[in-house]
Amino acid sequence: MTETARSATHPAASPLRVAAVQSNPQVGLVNKEANVAATLDQINKCASEGARLIVLPELAGTGYSFDTREEAYAHAEPVPAGPTCTQWIELAGRLDVYIVAGIAEIDGVHLYDSAVLIGPDGFIGAYRKTHLWNREKLLFTPGSAYPVFETRIGRIGLLICWDIWFPEVPRILTAQGADLICSVNNWVWTPPPLFDHAGNCMAGYLTMGASHVNSVPIIAANRVGEERGGTFLGCSVITGVNGWPSAGVADAEKEEILYADVDVVASRSAVVWSELNDLPRDRRVDLYDPLLGYTGGRPKVR
Numbered sequence: 312m313t314e315t316a317r318s319a320t321h322p323a324a325s326p327l328r329v330a331a332v333q334s335n336p337q338v339g340l341v342n343k344e345a346n347v348a349a350t351l352d353q354i355n356k357c358a359s360e361g362a363r364l365i366v367l368p369e370l371a372g373t374g375y376s377f378d379t380r381e382e383a384y385a386h387a388e389p390v391p392a393g394p395t396c397t398q399w400i401e402l403a404g405r406l407d408v409y410i411v412a413g414i415a416e417i418d419g420v421h422l423y424d425s426a427v428l429i430g431p432d433g434f435i436g437a438y439r440k441t442h443l444w445n446r447e448k449l450l451f452t453p454g455s456a457y458p459v460f461e462t463r464i465g466r467i468g469l470l471i472c473w474d475i476w477f478p479e480v481p482r483i484l485t486a487q488g489a490d491l492i493c494s495v496n497n498w499v500w501t502p503p504p505l506f507d508h509a510g511n512c513m514a515g516y517l518t519m520g521a522s523h524v525n526s527v528p529i530i531a532a533n534r535v536g537e538e539r540g541g542t543f544l545g546c547s548v549i550t551g552v553n554g555w556p557s558a559g560v561a562d563a564e565k566e567e568i569l570y571a572d573v574d575v576v577a578s579r580s581a582v583v584w585s586e587l588n589d590l591p592r593d594r595r596v597d598l599y600d601p602l603l604g605y606t607g608g609r610p611k612v613r
Contacts, residue, residue, distance in 0.1 A: 338374030488611030523554025
């Protein structure tokens with residue numbers, strides 16, 4: 312590309328190949344070792360395909376459908392000192408990759424449905440799910456913050472599954488400067504129909520919509536399969552800054568991996584819709600910020 316062809320996003324300032332892993336972990340302590348081993352294999356495979364940011368589903372090492380609090384406690388680990396995080400940290404350092412994955416976290420007497428962010432230099436941070444779905448409310452403590460993590464590749468926000476139904480979550484993350492959002496999921500039942508004529512589920516469209524209105528890529532990794540009477544919906548997706556899928560939408564039933572090439576910090580450029588409109592400038596914060604009520608973070612210029 313010649314100098315005259317340069318623009319705000321060309322050449323890419325933070326080029327990265329990303330991956331969304333769609334898998335089928337199974338609950339039960341007898342399955343945990345195999346679940347974790349599968350995540351290591353998946354991370355290795357993604358790295359061999361050139362991915363440097365790899366996103367796995369919610370509760371990727373344990374499966375999802377805990378029957379009792381006792382069972383959830385038995386599966387949970389401290390973060391980042393537990394054995395699963397330790398293995399992910401070692402592998403991220405060896406492969407020079409970033410990993411986002413869901414994990415059952417224990418902190419004192421509290422259980423959290425968490426997502427961890429790990430980089431080549433070790434543990435970066437964790438997000439604890441703030442919107443709990445169905446029986447999760449009987450097992451987990453809800454989180455209370457929406458952190459955005461500064462990394463060498465850009466600013467990364469995390470969300471988990473049911474969070475995507477609440478547009479405040481991706482809005483708060485992007486208002487705090489997130490360049491990219493990683494979404495770890497166990498999308499399950501929604502009011503029917505579960506899929507439209509194109510075979511896509513509502514959560515996928517909500518992800519695309521959140522990406523579109525916030526001008527931020529979202530890497531959404533969901534799971535597939537059945538577990539204790541629940542069927543998971545697949546349809547993992549990686550969106551571009553414009554909200555459209557960058558690598559198609561994953562199958563509703565098959566384990567697979569999506570890959571896409573992104574410029575992580577491209578969302579910092581102004582997405583101007585017309586001579587008079589762009590989404591960040593047109594927000595009427597004077598009218599609705601008091602109603603949103605979140606005081607846990609600070610706005611950051613994108």
